Amino acid sequence: MSDSTSGHDTPQAGRLLIGLYPARYRAAHGEDIQATFAEAVEGRPRHAVLRECRDLATHALRLRLRIGPTDAPGRLLAGAAPVALALAAGCALSYLLPQLHELVHRIRYPYPNLGLGYAVLNAVLAVASTMPWLLALAFAVSGRWQAARATGAAAVLLGAGALALLAPASYVRGEIAWMTLVGLLALLAPAGLVDVAQRGRWEMAALALAVALPMIAVGRYGAQYLPMPMEGLLPIWLSTVTAPVLAVRLSGGRSDRLRELGVGLGVLPWLMPIVIAALYGAVPLPTVLRYTGACLAPLGGAAAVAGAVQLARRARTADPSDPV
Known part of the structure; x- marks a missing residue:
């Protein structure tokens, strides 16, 4: 190792973060990583060094x-994250x-016993x-995914804090x-x-509206039914709203099937409440299985439709042309 790439010249934080890399990768590329990191942070202000440390840690952990861009889990996550963010x-x-x-009305006319x-x-x-969540979607729809996932992480923290103050612990x-x-998928x-x-941006916007507008209408006019x-x-x-997107993706001509299948994974976070209820004994396992099956049925139907379209397309391509 040369003087410019020695551990002595690499900041302590960088040496620690390089240790996060898998041993085989570190043995093959460790010196290059050290040299690049030392050069990137030399003479830079503190906030720039912190940004380089974040990028180094992120790359190492991926x-x-x-879950890198060439790994199967990473490709699945890339398909699931924008769907989950749009649904949220x-x-x-x-x-x-x-x-x-109601919120504005209660600010203007507070409950007498509760106050402004x-x-x-x-x-x-x-x-x-x-x-x-809406701001994160706006960033994603404008093509700024880095800002979208950072805002999604903030949405998790703010939402969790608000729920802890407003709702019972079981909820x-x-x-x-x-x-x-959802926040982890985005990150x-x-x-x-x-x-x-x-x-992709149009799909995210359409998914969010397809979730929200019917739910608002049903909640206002048809909740009793x-x-x-x-x-x-x-x-x-x-799952029903996501199914058409999954069907279109799988029946298209795109090559990355894992990323297309990841679209269906975007629905899975909303199964967590019943899974947690089952873990605490509040819901029996057969009920959880039936409910999970009902939730995943639209996605399974979409995959079946896409498979049929693909088979029909291959059969049509394989048929010889009629002689003139």
Whole structure:
């Protein structure tokens, strides 16, 4: 190792972070990584050094967890993350819009026994738990995925804090679990693989609206006709909304099937509440299995339709042309 690439010249933080790399990769590329890191941070201000440390740690952890852009899990995450973010934003919109009038009304005319402070606190918590998801979607739809996933992480923290203040503990566990899983999907997905081309951005916006607008309409006019509470039907509805996107992706001519299959994984965070309820003994296992099957049935149907389309396309291509 040359003097310029020695451990003496590499900042202590860099040497520690390089240790996060898998041993085989570190043995093959460790000197180059040290040299590049030392050159990148030399004479730079503290915030720039911290950014380089973050990038180095992120790259190392992606390789160690095998979620890089060339790894199968990374490609699945790249398909799931934008879908999960769009669904979360749709859920946030379906909650916030119907509440706005009541929140503003209660600020203007507080409950006599609770006062203005309680009304303002309710409004702040409702906005804090929903607006970051909408802002994250806005970043994603504008093609700024790095900003979108950072905002999604903030949405998890703000949403978890708001729920902890507003809701019973038994309800908080499941809600925090799905939010955390959505945030992790966004953070772990390889940014370079996430589809932020025009088609991908339109899909995210359409998914969010397809989730929110029917839920708002049903909640306002038809909640009494539902076979179960809205919270119970939510995962089934999210799966139903996602199914057409999955069918179109799988039946198309794109080459990365793992990323297309990842679209269906974007629904899985919303199964976490019932899974956690089962772990605490609140829901029996047969009920969990039936419910999970109902939630995944639309995605399975979409995959079957896409498979049939692919088979028909191959059969048509394989048929010889009729002689003239």
